[in-house]
Amino acid sequence: MTKRAAQAAVWAASAAIGIWLVLDVVRQRALGVDDPGLYFVVVATTVAAVAANGVARSDRHAVLAVLMLWWLVAAVGSDAGVMWPDSRLASTTYFVFTGVVIGAYVHMALAYPSGRVEGRNDRLFVVATYTVALAWIAIPALFYPGCTSCAPAVPSLAFTGSTFDYSGIGTAFEWIFIVLGGVFVGLIVGRLRSWPRGARLTMVPLAVAGLFATVHFIIRQAAILTTWSQASAALDWADRINLVAVPVAIFVGVLAVRRRRGPLGDLVVELGNAPPGQVRAALARSMGDPSLELALWLPDHGGFVDETGAALDVSKHVGGGRALTVIGPPERPLAAIVHDDRLVGQRPVLEAAGSAALLAFENARLQAELRAQLLELQASRARLVAAGDAERRRLERDLHDGAQQRLLALGLALQLLQNERPDARLLSEAQDQLQAALHELRELARGIHPAILNEKGLQAAINSLIDRSPIPVRTDIECDRLPSPVEIAAYFVVSEALANIVKHAEAQAVSISVRLVDDRLVIEVSDNGHGGATPNAGSGLQGLADRIGALSGSFRLESPAGLGTTVHAEIPCASS
Amino acid sequence: MRVLIVDDHPAFRDLAARLVVSAGFIVVGKAENGASALQQAAELQPDVVLLDIVLPDRSGLLVAEELALQENPPRVVLVSSRSRSDFGSGFAWPERSIFLPKHELSAAVLAALIGGS
Numbered sequence: 001m002t003k004r005a006a007q008a009a010v011w012a013a014s015a016a017i018g019i020w021l022v023l024d025v026v027r028q029r030a031l032g033v034d035d036p037g038l039y040f041v042v043v044a045t046t047v048a049a050v051a052a053n054g055v056a057r058s059d060r061h062a063v064l065a066v067l068m069l070w071w072l073v074a075a076v077g078s079d080a081g082v083m084w085p086d087s088r089l090a091s092t093t094y095f096v097f098t099g100v101v102i103g104a105y106v107h108m109a110l111a112y113p114s115g116r117v118e119g120r121n122d123r124l125f126v127v128a129t130y131t132v133a134l135a136w137i138a139i140p141a142l143f144y145p146g147c148t149s150c151a152p153a154v155p156s157l158a159f160t161g162s163t164f165d166y167s168g169i170g171t172a173f174e175w176i177f178i179v180l181g182g183v184f185v186g187l188i189v190g191r192l193r194s195w196p197r198g199a200r201l202t203m204v205p206l207a208v209a210g211l212f213a214t215v216h217f218i219i220r221q222a223a224i225l226t227t228w229s230q231a232s233a234a235l236d237w238a239d240r241i242n243l244v245a246v247p248v249a250i251f252v253g254v255l256a257v258r259r260r261r262g263p264l265g266d267l268v269v270e271l272g273n274a275p276p277g278q279v280r281a282a283l284a285r286s287m288g289d290p291s292l293e294l295a296l297w298l299p300d301h302g303g304f305v306d307e308t309g310a311a312l313d314v315s316k317h318v319g320g321g322r323a324l325t326v327i328g329p330p331e332r333p334l335a336a337i338v339h340d341d342r343l344v345g346q347r348p349v350l351e352a353a354g355s356a357a358l359l360a361f362e363n364a365r366l367q368a369e370l371r372a373q374l375l376e377l378q379a380s381r382a383r384l385v386a387a388g389d390a391e392r393r394r395l396e397r398d399l400h401d402g403a404q405q406r407l408l409a410l411g412l413a414l415q416l417l418q419n420e421r422p423d424a425r426l427l428s429e430a431q432d433q434l435q436a437a438l439h440e441l442r443e444l445a446r447g448i449h450p451a452i453l454n455e456k457g458l459q460a461a462i463n464s465l466i467d468r469s470p471i472p473v474r475t476d477i478e479c480d481r482l483p484s485p486v487e488i489a490a491y492f493v494v495s496e497a498l499a500n501i502v503k504h505a506e507a508q509a510v511s512i513s514v515r516l517v518d519d520r521l522v523i524e525v526s527d528n529g530h531g532g533a534t535p536n537a538g539s540g541l542q543g544l545a546d547r548i549g550a551l552s553g554s555f556r557l558e559s560p561a562g563l564g565t566t567v568h569a570e571i572p573c574a575s576s
Numbered sequence: 577m578r579v580l581i582v583d584d585h586p587a588f589r590d591l592a593a594r595l596v597v598s599a600g601f602i603v604v605g606k607a608e609n610g611a612s613a614l615q616q617a618a619e620l621q622p623d624v625v626l627l628d629i630v631l632p633d634r635s636g637l638l639v640a641e642e643l644a645l646q647e648n649p650p651r652v653v654l655v656s657s658r659s660r661s662d663f664g665s666g667f668a669w670p671e672r673s674i675f676l677p678k679h680e681l682s683a684a685v686l687a688a689l690i691g692g693s
Binding site for chain 2 (some may be wrong): 381400402405406408409412415416419420429433540
């Protein structure tokens with residue numbers, strides 16, 4: 001239910017009740033009766049309607065406002081038969097509402113403040129009260145033709161013409177109502193005790209009014225039972241005071257609830273509910289600055305990013321009527337807000353809003369980090385696939401240009417030998433082609449996957465690499481057998497680094513170190529060449545970085561110009 | 577029949593030359609790239625050119641097309657270490673050319689291809 005609907009209902013019902021009461025007053029005067037109580041009822045009802053309107057001013061309390069209306073209508077309607085005793089419609093209205101008003105009262109009180117009755121006990125009690133109250137009027141109405149000595153006095157709606165003795169049932173009902181009253185008091189007190197301390201204060205007005213109403217009700221029942229008639233006038237007045245006390249109490253409680261949350265509370269709730277990507281918009285809305293910019297600090301990237309994970313240079317937005325507020329300690333910023341500089345005077349509010357929004361920021365920050373990592377991951381996967389394809393193309397070309405040509409030549413030589421006389425030169429040519437083909441195939445196979453890596457391990461494979469190196473290599477290798485992906489990645493780091501050094505670096509000496517440190521394999525290949533290597537130069541180093549990244553390792557290249565190059569890789573070795 | 581042999585692999589050139597001779601034809605020249613192939617073809621006017629598709633300076637197919645434009649264009653036997661199926665059935669071969677995979681090359685096949693006018 002929205003507040004608009006609730007407010008409309010309040011206005012409509014208030015208008016109806018107002019008209020009704022005016023008619024009441026007019027009729028009274030026409031009858032020559034001047035009951036001050038009626039004027040008090042008019043005032044009380046007006047106050048109650050105003051209170052209901054106040055409660056209806058927020059979506060949160062709309063249902064509660066409607067319940068207040070419901071009770072108000074029942075309370076006023078239950079007076080109807082008194083005003084027009086000869087009207088059957090009025091009498092019917094009167095006795096129906098007399099039953100309903102008790103249930104409506106309990107319903108409204110227990111639904112405070114959300115407008116819904118929560119909890120099994122409370123719900124059962126509300127249902128029981130409605131049932132009992134409606135039974136209390138239905139039984140005489142159905143079984144008693146024109147019973148004027150019943151309480152309530154009911155017109156004849158009876159379908160049976162029996163002369164049932166109601167007084168026993170009547171007394172029973174009075175006792176039941178006393179018990180219900182006691183249970184109601186218990187529920188209200190229980191609520192006061194079980195609610196958290198901050199909320200209890202908002203419960204106090206209703207508790208006081210409710211207790212007052214219930215005590216009055218119990219006394220009234222007792223007076224009926226003991227036929228203590230002098231109490232009647234005082235009790236009627238107490239009834240009318242109830243009419244204004246309870247709605248006002250509810251209204252005061254609702255105001256207290258709203259004041260506690262305040263605008264910052266609304267902001268926190270709104271930010272907490274804002275979907276990722278909407279935090280900036282929510283903050284801009286509550287600060288009233290539509291061009292507000294929100295930047296989150298990503299420590300990994302050492303810079304600010306916006307909510308989508310794209311880099312954001314905050315210094316570019318400052319100036320020209322816009323100012324910057326940084327959230328968090330200056331050495332470890334968390335976020336920054338670029339806002340209209342007229343908000344600078346409200347710095348405490350901004351900081352409070354910023355602190356309140358930190359949870360939403362954290363969430364958005366983590367999501368931005370995740371998105372950035374995901375983008376990098378996707379790019380890395382694409383590169384790995386492309387590298388695999390490039391490898392295959394190279395293989396095809398090497399096979400085609402190398403071993404295949406040799407074998408074709410061998411075939412031709414053998415043909416010639418078949419056709420002509422045996423020729424020593426031709427035979428030795430055939431033999432050369434065959435040897436060359438086998439050599440090229442061996443080289444190719446080693447490039448695809450060196451068998452020695454499988455059989456003897458990383459140390460042996462690296463040693464065989466350096467045997468073929470034209471540059472002297474110093475090694476420091478200390479590791480036993482490791483899981484296969486780790487050994488393969490380590491081998492290719494060394495072989496790729498060595499190949500680059502031989503091709504580009506113009507170095508005189510190379511040093512390779514491979515060591516196991518705390519469950520991580522640490523590989524370093526350094527040379528004393530001219531440095532200046534970069535991973536983007538298509539030197540295969542990017543592919544290495546991707547391969548190492550796929551194993552959750554780390555890859556670093558240090559290559560200051562003129563000072564040589566060091567390739568540093570670390571690969572975690574999962575304990576097998 | 578006067579034959580010009582064009583291939584960038586020296587061992588293949590020599591062996592193919594011996595094969596052509598043993599098939600009963602004459603080798604008038606050997607070229608190792610497209611440029612020298614076109615030059616020798618213009619000078620020597622061979623009847624047949626044994627032409628590798630993969631040459632270092634340009635595609636043998638382009639060379640074949642240029643040969644077809646000469647006066648008295650020679651017959652072209654395009655050879656490759658790839659097989660026929662690598663090119664696909666819809667491949668548009670240059671005019672006056674035949675494709676022969678290198679592994680099918682033999683004196684008998686050459687004689688059949690070239691000797692038959």
